[in-house]
Amino acid sequence: MSSTTRLVEVRQHVLKQNDIAARALRGRFRDAGVFVVSLVSSPGAGKTAFLERVLTDLGGRSRVAALVGDLATDNDARRLARSGAPVRQITTGTVCHLEAEMVARALEGWELADLDFLFVENVGNLVCPATFDLGEALRVVLCSVTEGEDKPLKYPTIFNTADVAVVTKLDLAAAVEFDAAALRRNVQAVRPGMDLFEVSAKTGHGMDSWLDFLRSGLAAWRADPGSLPHLDPAAPMPADNSSRLVGSSGTSTVSSPRASLT
Numbered sequence: 613m614s615s616t617t618r619l620v621e622v623r624q625h626v627l628k629q630n631d632i633a634a635r636a637l638r639g640r641f642r643d644a645g646v647f648v649v650s651l652v653s654s655p656g657a658g659k660t661a662f663l664e665r666v667l668t669d670l671g672g673r674s675r676v677a678a679l680v681g682d683l684a685t686d687n688d689a690r691r692l693a694r695s696g697a698p699v700r701q702i703t704t705g706t707v708c709h710l711e712a713e714m715v716a717r718a719l720e721g722w723e724l725a726d727l728d729f730l731f732v733e734n735v736g737n738l739v740c741p742a743t744f745d746l747g748e749a750l751r752v753v754l755c756s757v758t759e760g761e762d763k764p765l766k767y768p769t770i771f772n773t774a775d776v777a778v779v780t781k782l783d784l785a786a787a788v789e790f791d792a793a794a795l796r797r798n799v800q801a802v803r804p805g806m807d808l809f810e811v812s813a814k815t816g817h818g819m820d821s822w823l824d825f826l827r828s829g830l831a832a833w834r835a836d837p838g839s840l841p842h843l844d845p846a847a848p849m850p851a852d853n854s855s856r857l858v859g860s861s862g863t864s865t866v867s868s869p870r871a872s873l874t
């Protein structure tokens with residue numbers, strides 16, 4: 613057997629093990645009624661800053677908690693904990709993504725039924741997290757205005773396994789001559805119908821629309837855990853939809869590859 617063949621077999625085994633663990637997690641989340649939202653992006657796109665706002669803003673009315681993955685340090689967990697929500701850091705050492713087993717271990721001792729939302733910030737990476745299901749109900753891919761509008765075209769896999777996209781750091785858009793229409797076109801080219809939100813964690817721009825989306829997502833998911841919120845035509849559009857940019861079809865008709873794992 614060649615070393616290449618062996619490498620492929622080991623990788624397939626790891627992915628299969630992860631799928632089994634992710635399926636078990638998804639069952640636990642469903643039984644507990646906790647809506648699990650994962651965040652993926654390149655390093656520094658603004659996941660933690662965005663999540664700090666989400667935890668703070670949702671925390672008043674909903675029961676929220678977060679896990680955050682990094683190769684090293686507990687910096688992000690400290691930042692997120694300022695919101696008052698329970699937070700745990702997962703340090704992965706040399707591993708460039710979170711795996712379902714890591715999530716399961718990090719949840720030990722937490723009563724999931726006491727939560728409405730559990731957020732999982734993945735390691736900053738637009739490649740590896742795409743292939744590791746974490747049992748989440750909703751996967752969010754973030755890209756900042758400073759990264760360039762071509763990211764969906766260059767990293768299609770992460771956009772194809774995510775359910776919704778968020779553009780961050782809108783307050784910097786003018787300074788970097790961000791072309792919103794080009795990004796929208798590129799997202800739609802890779803993932804027709806994908807919902808796209810524009811936000812700034814710094815100014816709070818777009819956060820109300822995003823929080824409305826999350827709340828309606830929780831309600832839709834609890835009513836039917838097999839559904840993804842952006843696929844639910846009954847999910848109300850936020851009153852102020854200026855920050856919610858939907859595809860030309862208005863609602864998404866493309867199912868998530870991960871949805872088949874439920």
Ligand SMILES: Nc1nc2c(ncn2[C@@H]2O[C@H](COP(=O)(O)OP(=O)(O)OP(=O)(O)O)[C@@H](O)[C@H]2O)c(=O)[nH]1
Pocket residue numbers: 653654655656657658659660661662688735736737780781782783784811812813814815
């Ligand atoms: N101007 C501006 N800066 C932001 C915004 N969001 C994040 N930043 C800055 O961008 C940098 C990275 O933000 P983080 O939230 O740490 O990014 P991250 O994606 O969590 O980074 P990793 O966890 O290391 O992958 C920090 O200096 C933030 O202050 C924003 O909305 N506007």
Ligand SMILES: [Mg+2]
Pocket residue numbers: 659660661688733
């Ligand atoms: Mg972070």
